[in-house]
Amino acid sequence: MSAAFDPTGGKPGQVRFFLPGPVWVRDAVRQAMAHEAIGHRGKAFSDLYARIPPRLARVFRTKGFVFTTTSAGTGLWEAALLNLAPGRVLSLVSGAFSERWAQCARDLGFETDVLETPWGRPVDPDDVRRALGKTPYGAVTVVHSETSTGTLNDLAAIARAVRESSEAFVLADVVTSVAGSPVECDAWGLDFALSGSQKALALPPGLGVAFASDRFRARAREKSRAHYLRLSEAEAFAARNQTPYTPSTPHLFALDVQLDHILTETVEGRWARHDALRSRVARWAAERGHTYAPPEGARSWTVSCLAPRPGVSAEALVAKVKERGFTIGGGYGKWKASSFRIGHMGDVDLASLEALLAALDESAAEAAA
Numbered sequence: 001m002s003a004a005f006d007p008t009g010g011k012p013g014q015v016r017f018f019l020p021g022p023v024w025v026r027d028a029v030r031q032a033m034a035h036e037a038i039g040h041r042g043k044a045f046s047d048l049y050a051r052i053p054p055r056l057a058r059v060f061r062t063k064g065f066v067f068t069t070t071s072a073g074t075g076l077w078e079a080a081l082l083n084l085a086p087g088r089v090l091s092l093v094s095g096a097f098s099e100r101w102a103q104c105a106r107d108l109g110f111e112t113d114v115l116e117t118p119w120g121r122p123v124d125p126d127d128v129r130r131a132l133g134k135t136p137y138g139a140v141t142v143v144h145s146e147t148s149t150g151t152l153n154d155l156a157a158i159a160r161a162v163r164e165s166s167e168a169f170v171l172a173d174v175v176t177s178v179a180g181s182p183v184e185c186d187a188w189g190l191d192f193a194l195s196g197s198q199k200a201l202a203l204p205p206g207l208g209v210a211f212a213s214d215r216f217r218a219r220a221r222e223k224s225r226a227h228y229l230r231l232s233e234a235e236a237f238a239a240r241n242q243t244p245y246t247p248s249t250p251h252l253f254a255l256d257v258q259l260d261h262i263l264t265e266t267v268e269g270r271w272a273r274h275d276a277l278r279s280r281v282a283r284w285a286a287e288r289g290h291t292y293a294p295p296e297g298a299r300s301w302t303v304s305c306l307a308p309r310p311g312v313s314a315e316a317l318v319a320k321v322k323e324r325g326f327t328i329g330g331g332y333g334k335w336k337a338s339s340f341r342i343g344h345m346g347d348v349d350l351a352s353l354e355a356l357l358a359a360l361d362e363s364a365a366e367a368a369a
Contacts, residue, residue, distance in 0.1 A: 005265050007273060007347040015352035020147050020303040020329045020343035021176065022198035022205050029203060032257040033250040040249060046241040048252055053238065055259040059178060059201075059267055060193060060211045062185040067234045068255070069208035070248045073175045076194035076208045077104045077141075079229035080171040083212075083220035084192070086138025090115060090131060090168070092123045094153065095146035096333040101173060105141065113137075119335065120149045120293035120305075125161040132165040139169045145177040148332035150305030150341060151294040152181070156188045163189050169216060175199055178209075179262060180274045180345045181301035191216040197251060200274070200302055202346030203258055207251040261347075274301040277344040277353055284357050288364070293339060302345035303329075307338055312367050314340045320363035326356050 006012055009026040017024040038044045056066045069075060081089070081104070089110045091102035094117040105112040115131050117123050123142065132140075140162050144155045155177075159170045169191040174183045178193070180200030185193050190213065197207035212220070212231060220231040233244040262270060281304045285292065289309030292299060308314050318330045318340050329341035344353055 005269065006349065007265065008349050008352070009261070009347065012349050013351035013355060015348050016326050016356075018326065018328045018343050018348070018356055020341050021196075021345070023200075023202055023343060023346040024348065025202060025204055026261070026347050028261070029254045029258050032254045033204065035250065035253040038249060040247055041242065045249065048249075048256060049243065050241040051256055052252065052259065055263060056209060056255075057211075059259070059262060060185045061183060061187065061267070062211050064186065064211060064213055065217060065235065065238075066209065066211050067238060068243065068247070068252065069210070069229060069234075070206065070246070070251070071208045071229070072205070073173065073194055073196035073208055074100075074104070075229060076210050077101050077173070078108065079210070079226055079231065080141075080192045080194060081105055081108055081110060081139070082226035082229070083224045083231045084139055084169055084171070084216065085223040085225050086110065086169065088113070088135070088137050090128075090135075090137040090140045092128065092140065092142045092153070092158070093117065094121065094123050094149070094151060095119055095143065096148035097146060097173065097175075098141070098143040101141050101143065120151055122151055122294065122298040123153045123158060125154060125157040128158055129161040129165045132162065132168065137166060137168045139171050141171045141173070143173040143175075144183065145175070145181065145300040145302060147176045147300075147303055148305075148335070149293050150300045150303045152177070152298050152300045154298075155190075156184070159188045159190055169219070176300060176302045176345065179267070179270060181271055185211045185213075197255070200270075200345045201255070201258060201262075203251060203254050206248055207255065271301070274345060277348060277350065278302075278304065280350065280353060281342055281344060281357070288361070293335070302343065304342045304344065305331075305335070305339050306342070308340065308364065308367070312364050314338055316367035317360070317363055320366050321356075321359050324359040324363060326359050328356070
């Protein structure tokens with residue numbers, strides 16, 4: 001982690017908010033959202049929007065098409081499926097959010113098969129290859145960093161398995177990975193990758209960001225069933241630096257400021273900082289007897305999901321650290337009572353993380369089950 005770059009923008013050691021999203025937001029970003037109102041069909045907006053895709057593409061590591069939506073990431077799940085209109089979907093499920101994306105595909109009327117991996121275990125690319133060898137699929141959905149379990153799937157290997165075994169499109173949820181750990185849209189051969197503003201980009205919730213490959217865009221022009229999130233309209237309006245429908249201009253002013261911040265740190269520097277934060281939590285957990293859900297080598301760089309050491313209640317630990325002024329995540333879904341989650345993503349600095357870990361040590365003594 002570079003000692004010269006202050007990710008907090010002047011508040012080192014002061015972050016007390018460690019949810020796995022939404023995340024702590026810098027003062028400069030919040031101030032940008034207070035910009036005076038502008039019309040979204042005027043020159044001022046076009047000038048603003050023209051600045052965003054070239055820099056956002058650098059975060060997604062692509063020379064292709066990137067765009068924004070006024071929606072949560074869930075809206076972009078729908079956009080990926082409705083614009084593609086695949087005949088049959090293979091959903092890779094390894095946690096609560098990948099499970100929800102599979103349900104989204106079913107709700108939209110697509111024939112959907114699930115390749116399920118136990119919570120806390122990464123998807124095996126060879127299992128994907130075998131599944132694709134048995135049934136023809138139009139799309140494969142995969143969550144890169146599964147926020148519910150803190151598990152990091154090998155997206156590069158999964159995408160390679162899909163490309164080598166089929167003509168299916170690779171649809172990737174990179175909600176808690178992009179801008180926090182390596183995501184290489186072009187190099188990995190992804191077709192669609194989506195995220196939300198409230199994770200490693202470190203903006204308030206409400207803005208969706210996404211990448212679409214050339215072949216995805218070509219398919220969408222022919223097959224799309226989407227309306228609000230129709231990709232061909234996003235393309236047409238982007239050509240004149242606009243969005244199809246009324247955007248959240250406060251979020252775009254904030255993204256404009258935050259992209260400069262991210263690229264000043266550099267994308268690689270941001271990855272390295274998140275990796276250092278993850279490594280620090282791993283050392284702390286090992287010393288205290290707290291155990292990770294996923295195995296080493298398959299742990300998210302942005303959120304750590306841990307079971308507390310024997311005798312400590314996860315729910316009590318979350319409550320006790322809250323009394324000390326720190327917010328962390330509880331367990332998610334069926335792991336609610338058995339785990340806790342630390343979101344170390346966005347603009348969190350090491351000094352703030354150290355303060356949290358010290359508070360957790362004090363709280364653990366009071367959280368005995």
